[in-house]
Amino acid sequence: MKHKSILYLIIFPLFLLTTGMNVYGKADVVSLQNLRTELLVNPVGIDVTQPRLSWEIRSAARATVQTAYQVLVASSEEKLSANEGDLWNSGKVGSDASVHVKYNGTDLKGNARCYWKVKVWTNKGESAWSSPATFTIGLLNSIDWKGRWIGMDRSFPWDSETQWSRLSARYLRKEFETKKTISRATAYIIGLGLYELYLNGQKVGDQVLAPGPTDYFKGVKYNAFDVTGMLKPGKNAVGTILGNGRYYTMRQAYKPYKIKTFGYPKMLFNLLIEYSDGSNEAIVSDDSWKLNADGPIRSNNEYDGEEYDANKEMPGWNTSGFDDSKWLKATFVQEPGGTYEAQMNENMKVMATIKPVSIKKLKANTYILDMGQNFAGWLRMRVKGSKGDTVKLRFGEDVQANGELYVRNLRDARSTDVYILKGGVQESWEPTFVYHGFRFVEITGYPGTPAIEDFDGRVIYDDMKTTGGFLTSDATINQVYKNAKWGILSNYKGMPVDCPQRNERQPWLGDRTTGAYGESFIFDNSRLYAKWLDDIRQSQKEDGSIPDVAPAFWRYYSDNVTWPSTYMTIADMLYRQYGDFESIRKHYDSMKKWMDYMAAKYTRDGLITKDKYGDWCVPPESKEMIHSRDPKRQTDGVLLASATYVHASSLMGKFAKLLNKNEDAAEFAARASAIKDAFNKKFFDPGKGQYSNNTITANLLPLVYGIVPENSREKLMASIADKIMIENKGHIGTGVIGTQWLMRGLTANGRPDIAYRLASNRDYPSWGYMAENGATTIWELWNGNTANPEMNSANHVMLLGDLVIWYYENVAGIKSDPDAPAFKKIIMKPEMIDGLTYARASYQSVHGLVKSDWKKAGKTFIWNISVPANTRALVYIPASSAEKVKEGKKAASASDGLKFLKMEGNRALFEAGSGDYSFTSNM
Numbered sequence: 001m002k003h004k005s006i007l008y009l010i011i012f013p014l015f016l017l018t019t020g021m022n023v024y025g026k027a028d029v030v031s032l033q034n035l036r037t038e039l040l041v042n043p044v045g046i047d048v049t050q051p052r053l054s055w056e057i058r059s060a061a062r063a064t065v066q067t068a069y070q071v072l073v074a075s076s077e078e079k080l081s082a083n084e085g086d087l088w089n090s091g092k093v094g095s096d097a098s099v100h101v102k103y104n105g106t107d108l109k110g111n112a113r114c115y116w117k118v119k120v121w122t123n124k125g126e127s128a129w130s131s132p133a134t135f136t137i138g139l140l141n142s143i144d145w146k147g148r149w150i151g152m153d154r155s156f157p158w159d160s161e162t163q164w165s166r167l168s169a170r171y172l173r174k175e176f177e178t179k180k181t182i183s184r185a186t187a188y189i190i191g192l193g194l195y196e197l198y199l200n201g202q203k204v205g206d207q208v209l210a211p212g213p214t215d216y217f218k219g220v221k222y223n224a225f226d227v228t229g230m231l232k233p234g235k236n237a238v239g240t241i242l243g244n245g246r247y248y249t250m251r252q253a254y255k256p257y258k259i260k261t262f263g264y265p266k267m268l269f270n271l272l273i274e275y276s277d278g279s280n281e282a283i284v285s286d287d288s289w290k291l292n293a294d295g296p297i298r299s300n301n302e303y304d305g306e307e308y309d310a311n312k313e314m315p316g317w318n319t320s321g322f323d324d325s326k327w328l329k330a331t332f333v334q335e336p337g338g339t340y341e342a343q344m345n346e347n348m349k350v351m352a353t354i355k356p357v358s359i360k361k362l363k364a365n366t367y368i369l370d371m372g373q374n375f376a377g378w379l380r381m382r383v384k385g386s387k388g389d390t391v392k393l394r395f396g397e398d399v400q401a402n403g404e405l406y407v408r409n410l411r412d413a414r415s416t417d418v419y420i421l422k423g424g425v426q427e428s429w430e431p432t433f434v435y436h437g438f439r440f441v442e443i444t445g446y447p448g449t450p451a452i453e454d455f456d457g458r459v460i461y462d463d464m465k466t467t468g469g470f471l472t473s474d475a476t477i478n479q480v481y482k483n484a485k486w487g488i489l490s491n492y493k494g495m496p497v498d499c500p501q502r503n504e505r506q507p508w509l510g511d512r513t514t515g516a517y518g519e520s521f522i523f524d525n526s527r528l529y530a531k532w533l534d535d536i537r538q539s540q541k542e543d544g545s546i547p548d549v550a551p552a553f554w555r556y557y558s559d560n561v562t563w564p565s566t567y568m569t570i571a572d573m574l575y576r577q578y579g580d581f582e583s584i585r586k587h588y589d590s591m592k593k594w595m596d597y598m599a600a601k602y603t604r605d606g607l608i609t610k611d612k613y614g615d616w617c618v619p620p621e622s623k624e625m626i627h628s629r630d631p632k633r634q635t636d637g638v639l640l641a642s643a644t645y646v647h648a649s650s651l652m653g654k655f656a657k658l659l660n661k662n663e664d665a666a667e668f669a670a671r672a673s674a675i676k677d678a679f680n681k682k683f684f685d686p687g688k689g690q691y692s693n694n695t696i697t698a699n700l701l702p703l704v705y706g707i708v709p710e711n712s713r714e715k716l717m718a719s720i721a722d723k724i725m726i727e728n729k730g731h732i733g734t735g736v737i738g739t740q741w742l743m744r745g746l747t748a749n750g751r752p753d754i755a756y757r758l759a760s761n762r763d764y765p766s767w768g769y770m771a772e773n774g775a776t777t778i779w780e781l782w783n784g785n786t787a788n789p790e791m792n793s794a795n796h797v798m799l800l801g802d803l804v805i806w807y808y809e810n811v812a813g814i815k816s817d818p819d820a821p822a823f824k825k826i827i828m829k830p831e832m833i834d835g836l837t838y839a840r841a842s843y844q845s846v847h848g849l850v851k852s853d854w855k856k857a858g859k860t861f862i863w864n865i866s867v868p869a870n871t872r873a874l875v876y877i878p879a880s881s882a883e884k885v886k887e888g889k890k891a892a893s894a895s896d897g898l899k900f901l902k903m904e905g906n907r908a909l910f911e912a913g914s915g916d917y918s919f920t921s922n923m
Contacts, residue, residue: 042133042134042135043135043136044135044136044138044186044224044225044226045136045137045138045139045186045188045222045223045224045225045342046135046136046137046138046342046344047137047138047139047140047341047342047344048342048344049103049107049108049137049140050102050103050104051102051103051135052099052100052101052102052103052582053071053100053101053102053103053116053118054098054099054100054101054846055069055098055099055118055120055130056098056846056847056848056868056869057098057120057122057127057848057868057869057870058848058868058869059122059124059869059914060915061124061915062896062897062913062914062915063123063872063896063897063913063914063915064122064123064124064869064870064913064914064915065096065122065123065869065870065913065914066095066096066097066098066120066121066122066869066870067094067095067096067121067122067123068092068093068094068095068120068121069090069092069093069095069097069098069101069118069119069120069121070089070090070091070092070093070118070119070120071085071088071089071090071101071116071117071118072084072085072088072089072090072116072117072118072129073085073087073088073089073103073105073114073115073116074086074087074114074115074116075087075112075113075114075115076115077115077132079115080115080116080117080132081132083129085105086106087105087106087108087114088103088104088105088106089105090104092121096870098120098847098870099579099822099846099847100579100580100581100582108137109137109140110137110138110139110140110141110144111136111137111138111139111144111186111272112136112137113134113135113136113137113184114134114135114136114137115132115133115134116132116133116134116135117129117130117131117132117133118130122869122870136186136224136226138188138222138224138342139188139222139270139340142339142340145188145268145270145340146270146282146284147268147269147270147282147284147285147286148268148284148285148286148287148332149266149267149268149285149332149333149334149335149336150172150266150267150268150285150286150287150289150291150330150331150332150333151170151242151264151265151266151267151291151330151331151333152170152264152291152293152328152330152331152333153263153264153266153331153333153334154264155167155264156168156293156294158294158298159299161252161253162252162253162254163251163252163253163254163412164251164301164303164304164412164414165244165248165249165250165251165252165253165301166298166299166301166304166307167244167248167252167264167265167299167300167301168293168294168295168297168298168299168300169241169242169243169244169265169293169295169297169300169432169433170241170242170265170291170292170293171239171240171241171242171291171292171293171295171314171317172239172240172241172242172267172289172290172291172330173237173238173239173240173289173290173317173318173322173324173327174237174238174239174283174288174289174290175235175236175237175320176235176236176237176238176283177234177235177236178231178232178233178234178236178273178281179233179234180275180276180277180279181233181275181276181277182228182231182273182274182275182276183228183274183275183276184226184228184273184274185226185227185228185230185231185271185272185273185274186224186225186226186227186271186272187199187204187224187225187227187238187269187270187271187272188222188223188224188269188270188271188272189222189223189224189240189267189268189269189270190211190220190221190222190267190268190269190340191210191211191240191242191265191267191269192211192216192220192242192245192247192262192265192266192267192336193242193243193244193245193246193247193248193262193265194209194210194211194242194243194244194245194247194433195210195211195240195241195242195243195267196240196241196243196432197225197238197239197240198238198239198240198318199227199230199231199236199237199238199239199318200230200231200232200236200237200318200319200320201237201316201318201319202230204225204227204230205223205225205347206349206350207223207347207348207349207463208347208348208349208350208432208460209245209347209348209433209435209460209493209494210223210343210347210348211223211343211347211494212343212345212347212494212495212531213245213246213493213494213495213551213553214338214341214535214538214551215260215338215535215538215539215550215551215552215553216246216247216262216336216337216338217262217336217337217338218337218338218339218538218539218551219338219339219340219341219534219538220336220338220339220340220341221341221342221343222268222340222341222342222343223343223347224342227271231273235320235321236320237318237319237320237321237322238269238271238283238318239317239318240267240269241295241297241432242265242266242267243265243297243300243432243433244265244300244301244302244433245302245433246262246302246551246553247262247263247265247266247336248261248262248263248264248265249261249262249553250301250302250303250304250503251303251503257555258554258555258556259553259554259555260552260553260554260555262336263333263334263336264333266333266335266336267285268285268335268340269283269284269285270282270283270284270285271283271284285330286330286332287329287330287331287332289329289330290324290327290328290329290330291327291328291329291330291331292314292317292324292326292327292328293328294312295312295313295314295317296308296309296310296311296312296313296314297432297433298312300431300432300433300434301434302433302434302435302505303412303413303414303415303502303503303505304413304414304415304416305393305395305414305415305416305417305418305431305434305436306417306418306431306432306433306434307417307418307419307420308417308418308419308420308429308431309420310419310420310421310422310427310429311387311388311420311422313422341534343531344527344530344531345462345494345527345528345530345531346462346463346464346527346528347462347463347494348460348461348462348463348492348493348494349460349463350377350458350459350460351459351460351461351463351489352458352459353380353456353457353458353459354371354372354373354375354456354457354459355452355455355456355457356369356370356371356372356452356455356457357370357371357372357452358370358372358452359443359450359451359452359455360403362403362404362442365444365445365446366442366443366444367442367443367444367446367450368399368403368404368405368440368441368442368443369440369441369442369443369450369452369455370439370440371438371439371440371441371457372439372776373439373457373486373776374397374437374438374439374486374490374775374776374777374794374795375437375438375439375457375459375486375489375490375777375795376435376436376437376459376460376461376489376490376491376493376500376501376795377435377436377457377458377459377460378417378430378431378434378435378436378458378460379393379395379417379430379436379441379455379456379457379458380428380429380430380455380456380457380458381393381419381428381429381430381454381455382426382427382428382453382454382455383419383421383426383427383428383429383446383447383450383454384425384426384427384447384448385421385423385446385447385448386421386423386424386447387421387422387423387424388420388421388423389420389421389423389445389447390418390419390420390421390445391418391419391421391443391444391445391446391447392416392417392418392442392443392444392445393416393417393418393419393441393442393443394407394414394415394416394441394442394444395415395416395417395436395437395438395440395441395442395501396410396415396438396439396440396441396442396501397409397437397438397439397440397501397793397794397795398439398440398794399440404442405440405441405442406440408789409501409502409789409790409791409792409793409794410501410502410503411502411503411504411790412503413501413502413503415436415438415501417431417434417436421447430458435460435493435500436500436501437490437499437500437501437502437793437795438501439776439794441455459489461489461490461492461493462492462493462494462528464492464523464524464525464527464528465523465524465844466522466523467520467521467522467523467524467843467844467845468521468522468523468808468841468842468843468844469840469841469842470521470522470807470808470812470839470840470841471839471840471841472811472836472838472839472840473836473837473838473839474759474760474835474836476759476760476761476762476768476771477759477760477807477811479768479771480759480767480768480770480771480778480803481804481807482776483767483770483771483775483776483777483778484518484522484778484797484800484803484804485522486776486777486795487777487778487795487796487797487800488515488519488522488523488797489523490777490795491795491796491797492523492525492528493505494528494531495507495528495531495532495535495551496511496512496516496528496529496532498511498780498793498796498798499780499793499795499796500795501793501794501795502793506549506553506554507532507535507549507550507551507553508548508549508563508798509536509546509547509548509549509550509563509564509566509567510548510562510563510566510613510616510736510798511736511796511797511798512529512532512566512570512797512798513562513563513565513566513569513740514569514740514741514801514802514805515740515797515798515800515801515804516529516569516570516573517569517573517576517577517802517805518800518802518803518804518805518807518808519797519804520573520577520578521804521805521807521808521814521843522804524844526574526577526578526580529570529573529574530574530580530583532550532570533567533570533571533574533583533586533587535550535551536550536564536566536567536587536590537587537590538550538551539551539552540590540593540594541557543597544593544594544596544597544598545557545559545594545597546564546567546594547564548560548563548564548612558612559598559601559602559610559612560610560611560612560613560641561598561608561610561611561640561641561642561644561645561648562611562613562640562641562644562737563612563613564594565644565645565647565648567587567590567591567594568591568648568651568652568655569651571583571584571587571591571651571655572584572651572654572655575658575821576816576818576821576822577816577821577822577823577845578821578822578846579821579822579824579846581658584655584658584659585659588655588656588659588661591652591655592652592664595645595648595649595652595668598610598645599645599671602641605678605682606674606675606677606678606679607638607641607642607675607678607679607682608638608641608642608644608645608675609637609638609641610637610641611637611638611640611641612637613736614634614635614637614640614735614737615634615635615640615695615697615734615735615736615737615738616735616736616737616798617735617736617780617781617782617798617799618633618634618635618695618697618733618734618735618738619633619731619732619733619735619764619765619782619783620633620783620787621633623764623783623786623787624783624786624787624788625783625787625788626781626787626788626790626791626792631693632693632695633695633733634693634695635692635693635695635697635698635737635738636683636692636693636698638682639679639683639691639692639698639701640697640701640737642675642678642679643679643701643702643705643707644701644737645671645675646672646675646676646679646705646706646707647701647705649668649669649671649672649675650668650672650705650706652664652668653665653668653669653672656668676706676707679702679707680702680707680708680709683698683702684702684708684709684712686709686712686715688719689712689715689716689718689719690716690719691708691716694719694723695723695733695734695738696720696723696724696728696733696734696738696742697734697735697737697738699716699719699720699723700720700734700738700741700742700745701737701738701741702716703716703717703720703745703749704741704744704745704748713749717749717750717751720745720746720749721751721754724754724758725754725757730754730757730758730761731758731761731763731764731765731766732758732761732765732766732782733765734801735799736798736799736801738801739799739800739801739802739803740801740802741801741802742755742758742801742802743755743758743759743801743802743803743805743806743810744802744805744806744809744810746758747806747810747831752810752831752833753833753834755806755810756833756834756835756836759803759806760835764782764783765782765783766782767799767800767803769782770784773785775794777794777795777796778795778796778797778799778800779792779793779794779795779796779799780792780793780794780796780798780799781799782799807841808841808843809827810830810831811830811831811833811836811839811841812830812839812840812841812852812854813827813828813829813830813831813839813852813854813876814826814828814841814843814850814852815827815828815829816845817874822845822846822847823843823845823846823847823850823868823871824847824870824871825871825872825873825874826850826867826871826872826873826874827873827874827876828852828865828873828874828875828876828912829874829875829876829907830852830854830863830876832856832861832878832923836856837855837856838853838854838855838856839852839853839854839855840852840853840854841853842866845868845871847868847869847870847871848868848869848870848871848914849866849868850865850866850867850868851864851865851866851916852864852865853865856923859922859923860920860921860922860923861877861878861879861919861920861921861922861923862918862919862920863877863918863919863920863921864916864917864918864919865912865916865917865919866915866916866917867912867913867914867915867917868914869914870914871914872911872912872913872914873911873912874901874909874910874911874912875898875909875910875911875912875917875919876904876907876908876909877892877907877908877909877910877919877921878906878907878921878923879906879907879908879921879922879923880906880922880923881903881908882900882903882908884908884921884922885908885910885919885920885921886919886920886921887917887918887919888917888918892908892910892919893910895917897912897913897914897915897917898910898911898912898913898917899911899912906923908921
């Protein structure tokens with residue numbers, strides 16, 4: 001039986017080239033737009049020569065399992081059409097592997113273009129060949145780049161290099177001529193700090209704020225584009241605008257001991273043209289280019305905003321024939337120092353456009369615009385006035401009681417855009433090289449009366465697909481989920497930052513230790529976090545020390561355990577959620593180096609002693625305080641460091657086994673065992689069933705990390721429950737560290753009811769309290785509306801902890817079996833919690849779409865699920881017996897694709913092959 005197939009190309013973590021295809025059953029109709037992991041379609045310029053291939057199978061037939069595959073990779077479309085895999089013909093390979101299949105063909109050369117397709121055999125039949133897809137190899141070695149770095153290493157009279165640095169954008173251009181028929185043209189650019197690229201007046205690509213930020217002394221990212229259709233016979237022009245970004249930093253010559261600076265904007269550019277007669281030409285960056293810094297973008301500073309003078313516009317500057325006789329000659333400049341790397345994580349782009357909800361006059365010529373949603377991005381404005389009219393847009397997250405913009409929490413970030421009109425016509429403007437975190441905008445100087453229709457909010461974040469959906473019967477949970485989603489996307493900026501609004505915006509490791517795992521259910525963040533692991537590795541000191549912020553734009557090497565251990569937890573998340581083994585292999589030595597460094601430097605009396613931040617942001621004793629000073633609320637730093645090191649050792653043991661490093665695995669197990677013994681000796685009171693001073697975090701970490709003696713687990717859990725329900729009156733009492741395990745720890749130890757109480761609270765302290773007080777994202781502090789404004793960002797994600805994981809894995813019941821990663825085997829076990837009557841969730845895994853939609857109607861449980869092809873699920877159905885479970889209109893045990901395994905308490909456990917199922921049971 002033949003099956004129709006559709007192929008699409010995506011990239012998975014660490015340069016894993018991926019395709020998806022549908023294997024159709026007899027009556028199956030599935031459209032391509034239903035496929036939700038389509039990313040980096042037909043990628044241009046990857047820098048790995050053994051890409052990993054993946055495909056998704058969809059079939060209406062239940063229990064569809066791949067039995068074999070064949071991949072063809074060819075050097076031309078014609079050869080692929082003829083089924084000639086001159087680069088690689090895998091042959092028929094007996095395997096159920098459909099993700100991360102490594103290319104194993106002819107060595108791939110720089111700038112090569114590859115065409116490929118796949119067919120599969122399943123237990124239901126054989127597919128047809130998929131449609132072709134392509135990928136191209138980039139410039140693999142630094143010597144492959146022709147030309148030189150260009151720019152101008154100085155400021156200009158209108159610039160200001162102070163704490164609030166003002167540096168105008170640099171415009172560069174070059175004309176060239178093509179005299180032959182072009183068969184292919186590829187543009188490669190490293191534009192630092194940020195760039196916009198144009199060919200013949202047209203922007204190349206839809207990315208913004210590119211390339212991705214790195215420590216430019218260690219690595220710089222290049223972007224590649226197929227621009228064949230943008231060139232024309234005869235005269236052509238290439239133009240670039242260079243913005244400042246993180247390269248020319250936001251606080252130039254300010255706290256140099258803390259803030260790393262790199263230099264002035266610069267560029268390396270190659271345009272490789274292949275002609276139909278087989279000849280080649282390269283248009284490269286050199287001193288034949290012209291440069292002008294006296295253009296319309298007068299200043300661009302991520303903290304302070306962008307100033308644009310429309311009277312300085314240069315119509316046609318990026319087209320051929322433009323008079324650039326008054327422009328300066330570009331100069332050769334020093335290269336940044338970092339290794340040239342293809343950017344395999346997504347660039348940022350305008351991901352959504354939202355309309356304001358109101359505009360109010362505050363005073364003469366001053367208005368407050370309310371977007372109705374806190375987010376990260378910028379404002380697009382339409383305006384008509386006289387030449388020289390100046391509109392100022394100042395951004396903030398809140399307004400004061402008198403209606404004025406609240407900006408105290410921005411610290412010294414000015415967050416103001418300025419637009420100077422050329423006048424006489426309708427003008428439309430949005431910035432190019434900045435973004436803001438805001439809900440409200442103060443508008444001054446607008447000619448006439450501004451209206452809602454004159455403004456749009458442009459939502460900016462990494463171009464990653466939304467992979468998850470979630471809804472329950474609880475309105476508070478739903479609002480918090482929405483707030484979490486907006487907060488997460490706001491802080492994806494080519495790296496995971498802590499906040500998008502004040503003078504910080506740094507990639508703190510501790511903010512994402514567990515958060516990245518929860519985020520992965522909502523967004524396909526695999527490439528972002530694989531790139532972030534590279535940032536962490538590049539920031540590691542020679543002795544093994546890892547910073548608290550990576551890339552290390554701030555020089556914070558405090559050697560605490562809880563922040564840098566994120567290196568391990570992110571690698572584990574990528575493996576668990578996406579099957580990314582390569583990240584573990586790539587970073588194992590660096591992770592081990594850090595583990596050895598910390599053990600050697602900070603082991604005292606069998607424990608790891610170094611901690612800096614404590615259980616950061618535990619709810620304080622006063623709503624006006626930022627941090628608690630009550631010793632009863634603070635968790636011992638040695639306890640935090642030692643417990644976290646035990647967990648990191650466990651992860652390293654797991655990684656060592658995966659890599660067949662058995663001696664290392666034994667060593668990490670021995671380290672963990674020794675610390676556990678010393679830990680219990682120092683901190684555990686078995687009589688009271690509590691650790692240290694009995695904070696929730698002090699008790700929770702040894703519980704979830706397997707440190708507590710088995711016969712004391714129940715008593716310890718009782719201490720946690722009493723602390724929450726009696727002393728804290730049913731409210732949260734953990735900071736960043738404890739909240740990472742709070743919801744799962746409670747649920748796994750028999751108290752999902754307490755987890756639900758914490759999730760559904762609407763009074764202080766709780767996530768619901770934020771929503772109750774108008775939050776549309778997640779605050780930095782539990783008391784973010786009352787604490788000192790020094791640290792009360794209204795758009796942080798660190799306090800989410802494991803809440804989003806709990807939503808998907810425990811409420812909805814969608815979890816990847818840790819022993820069969822990437823949802824190859826799915827554990828579907830929703831918690832039956834009093835107060836919740838339904839939950840609906842979906843998750844687009846790398847193997848396909850997983851769905852869970854359950855509801856309770858009296859004693860009847862109704863559950864519709866979807867299991868992707870080439871996977872299986874363990875399905876735990878609430879029921880008094882297996883006989884009480886139906887699938888469709890028949891007994892589940894007799895239903896196609898299902899196998900009853902056993903009763904586990906009040907659950908009937910079935911193994912389900914792929915397919916859609918509809919269960920009903922009597923609980």
